[in-house]
Amino acid sequence: MLSPEVAAPPLLHPERDELELPAVLHALSDPVRLRILADLASGEERSCKSFDLPVVKSTCTHHFRVLREAGVIRQRLEGTTRLNSLRREDLDARFPGLVDAVLGAPAL
């Protein structure tokens, strides 16, 4: 109806040098989000639905947004799905060893 020129800036991703350690650690301090991290560690792009998480859809949306806004994952639109991937290069560049340490933790 109005302003079609400012259509949609939907997916906010911080730049690599904007990644903040407290925000990243907070994003990873939730068991559901740790599981998402572990599932993305292979490097694959995966849709939200392909994760078998113990929460309802809208809560998933919340967790993926927290991870994206902290710069942990990247979200890309593909049709009706969001493809999620780990921003491993950016994380490794800014916080060397952090992702490896988290992924190597017991009982993940």
Place this chain on the structure above:
Amino acid sequence: MLSPEVAAPPLLHPERDELELPAVLHALSDPVRLRILADLASGEERSCKSFDLPVVKSTCTHHFRVLREAGVIRQRLEGTTRLNSLRREDLDARFPGLVDAVLGAPAL
């Protein structure tokens, strides 16, 4: 007045194999607590008061407790002071590389 035999179990410290990754990451997701970690990285034992933190005493108590209960630091009573030290061996044993990665992060 009663039961002097169960006098005081004051300082709770989780065992090494009880350290939980979400709890540790949450403990480290606060800037004040990250600063405490960085200040303890030398291995010294330091009193709470020796930290120059931008919060009042009771808030310091809170932050040191969060770190202790997550297993990040050890607190020992010495007279009227609490001596704090990093549980680096336990952390390194259970989450190899994690402390190093956090301490190596930029803008700490």
Place this chain on the structure above:
DNA sequence: CAAAACGTTCGATGACCGTCGTACAATTAG
């Protein structure tokens, strides 16, 4: 076009968090 699939948005709820100030307890110093 209609229905299904995939996610988002919004509002609500109950829990927790970081902060402070005051009061208190314990030890040490005068």
Place this chain on the structure above:
DNA sequence: CTAATTGTACGACGGTCATCGAACGTTTTG
């Protein structure tokens, strides 16, 4: 003994968080 030092305990406050359910939008499928 008194006063100072060091830290805790408690209550309050505003903010954020994780969760859900219901409604909606967009894209694919029938």
